[in-house]
Amino acid sequence: MSSNSSRRRDVTVADVARAANVSKAQAARALGNYGAVSDDVRERVLAAAEELSYRPNELARSMNTGKSHTLGVVVGDIENPHFGLATRGISDTAKKSGYNVILVNTDEEQAAEVDAVQVLLDKRVDGLIVAPASSTETEHLQRVYESGRPLVLLDRAANGLLVETVAVNMTGISQEATKYLLDSGHRRIAFISTLKSDSPFSTAAQVDSSQISERLDGMRRAFSDNGLTFPHDLVRLNAGDSESIRHITRELLSLPDPATVVVASDGLIALSVLGAIQELGLVIPRDVSFLMYDDFAWTRLTTPPLTVIAQPVYDIGVTAANALIRQIEGRKAADTAPALEARLIQRGSVGPAKVLSNS
Amino acid sequence: MSSNSSRRRDVTVADVARAANVSKAQAARALGNYGAVSDDVRERVLAAAEELSYRPNELARSMNTGKSHTLGVVVGDIENPHFGLATRGISDTAKKSGYNVILVNTDEEQAAEVDAVQVLLDKRVDGLIVAPASSTETEHLQRVYESGRPLVLLDRAANGLLVETVAVNMTGISQEATKYLLDSGHRRIAFISTLKSDSPFSTAAQVDSSQISERLDGMRRAFSDNGLTFPHDLVRLNAGDSESIRHITRELLSLPDPATVVVASDGLIALSVLGAIQELGLVIPRDVSFLMYDDFAWTRLTTPPLTVIAQPVYDIGVTAANALIRQIEGRKAADTAPALEARLIQRGSVGPAKVLSNS
DNA sequence: GTGAAAGCGCTAACAC
C-alpha cells in the first residue's frame, strides 16, 4: 500500500519528476500532455503521479498559459427562474466543452455589476457572459470589449456596443400579442416591469433596456396598426419588490378608466400581480385579463391556466455559452444561426374585454 | 490626457513601481496594503496605479497567499428553485464577506459531483459547500475533509462524515405533517421523491439521503404513534423526469386501494404531480389531497392553494456560507445557533380522506 | 527526446 497520506503540502510536478526519475520538464510535459515525450517516460510519470495522487495546481497553470478555462457569468438575480434556467444552459454547455463557470449575482444593481465584471477580469476568466442591468451605462462593458476579452451579452443589448448579443427579439412577439389583446377588445393594456428607470415612463424617453423598449415598441406598433393610441399612462416601470408590484396592480385596476388586462414582464412580477388580483377578489379572465412573459410549469396549474409569451430560455443560455466559447477559441461564427424565437401560448387568462358600464 | 491605451499586455506591479520611482516591493506593499509604507510612497504608487489603470492579477496573488477568496458551491440542479434560492443566500453572504462564488451543477449525478469537487479543489477554492447527491458514496467528500479544506454540507448529511452540515431536520416536521394527514382520516399516504436508489423502497433499506430518510422516518413514527402501519407500498423513489413522475402519480391513484393523498418531496416534483392530477380530471382536495415540500409563491395561486412544508431555504444558504467562511477564517462557531426549522402551512389542498366505496 | 534555466505576477523573508 502507498505509504504517505496527503499531509500538509500538495505534491508538485517536481515531486512526480523525482519519483519517476526524470526532469521536471519532462514530467510537466507528460502530465500536461504537450511537447514531445517518449512512451517510456510518459508511463513512468503517469504511474508516479497516480501513486502520489498528484493534482495539478490550476492556478499556476493558468498563470502561465493565460487561460483559466473558466467562464464568468453575471446575472441580475439567480433566484429568478428565468436566470436559473439560462444559467443551467450556460453551465451545461460550458461543461461539455471543458469550461467551468463562475457565477456572480448583482441584484440588478449597476454598481454591483461593474464590480462583478472587474472581479471576474481580475480572476482572469477566459470570457464573460453578462446580462446587463442597463443598456445605457455600459462603460464597464466597453472596457471589457477593449481589453480584448471575449464578451457575450445575454437577454439585453447594450447601446452602441458592438458585442455579440444573444436574445430573442421581442418587438415582433410583443406586437403579435398586443394585436391579440386588441382583437379581444382590450384597449386599456397595462405593462409592469421592474426595470429601474429615472423617469416614469413617457413616450419619447429612451427606455434603459433593450428588452423592455422592444416590448413597448411592439405594443405601440400594434396600437398604431389599428389606428389606436397606446395608453402610456398604463406603463409602470420601477416596480420593485413584491409589495410594490401589488400596490401598482391595485392602482391600475382601480383607475377611473382601469386597465382591462395586465401584462407582467417576467415570472417573478407575475406572481405578485396574480397575488394582488386574487386579493382583490377579481376573477381572471372575467374581471380582468392577464398575460405574462416566460412560460413556467406553474402557469398551467392556475385557474385558469395562463396565457404566456414563452421564450427558449435554456437555449438562450446554451447559445450564449457556445458563442463565447467560439470567440475564446478564435473560431468563426457558425453559419447556422439557431433561431431563438418567442411565441405566444394562448391558454385561458385572456378573455374579452369587460364592457364598460358607462356608455 | 493619458497617453497609452490598454493594448496587449497587462500592467504589473513592476510597471507601477517604475512609474512611481520606487522598488517593486514597495509598490506591491502599497497596492496590497500590507507591510510598512510611507505616506509619500503610498500616494505616488496609488497615483501611478490609477494612471496606468493597474489591476492586480488575482491568480498570481492567490498562488502566493494560498487564498483565492473564492467559495466553491456544488449543487444538483440550479434550475430547481430550491437551489436557486439557497444559492442566492450563499452568494449574498459570500459577497458580504468579500468572497466570490464558483457554482458547479451536477445534474444530481454522482460522477459529476466527484468531478466538480476535484475541479474546485484544483482551482484552490478556499472552501466548499456541497449538497451531496448521495449520503453513502462520500469518499470524495472524505478526501476533501482529510485534505483540510473547509467543507460544509448543504441540505443533506453524509453518513459517517464529521462535517458541519446545514439542514433543517425533517423528522419532526414530517411526523407532524403526517399526523395532520392521519387526523384528516388519511391512511393511504403516498410519497414521491426523485432520489436515485438501487432498491425500490423497502422498510429496512437504508435510504441513500438523509433528507429523505428523515422524512420517511417521520412518517413511520406518526403512523406507529397512532398504532397504524406505514404503507410502504406507496413510497416511490427514483422518480425521474416529469413524464416518469406523472406516470407514477397516475399509478398511485389507480391502485385497487389507491392513495388518498400524495406528498411531493420538492417543488419540481410537485409541478408534475399536479399536472397529472389535473389531467386525470381529479379535483383537489375533493378527490385526492396533496402536500408538498417547499413553499413557493405559485403555491398560493392554484385552486385550491396548496398545503406545504416550508423550509427557510434562503437562510439555509446564508447559514452554510457563514459557517464555511467562519471555518476558512479559523474562527470559532458562534454560540447563537440560528434555528432553522421547517413548518407546516395549512392551506387548501388537504381535505378529509375520501370515503371508500367498499365497506 | 530530454534537461537546464528562465520566466508568469505576485508575496514574503531578509537585510539594510
Added chain:
DNA sequence: GTGTTAGCGCTTTCAC
C-alpha cells in the same frame, strides 16, 4: 521604511 532576493507551481524557450 525601503530595496534585494527568493520563491509559489507551472509552462516554455533553448540548447544538447
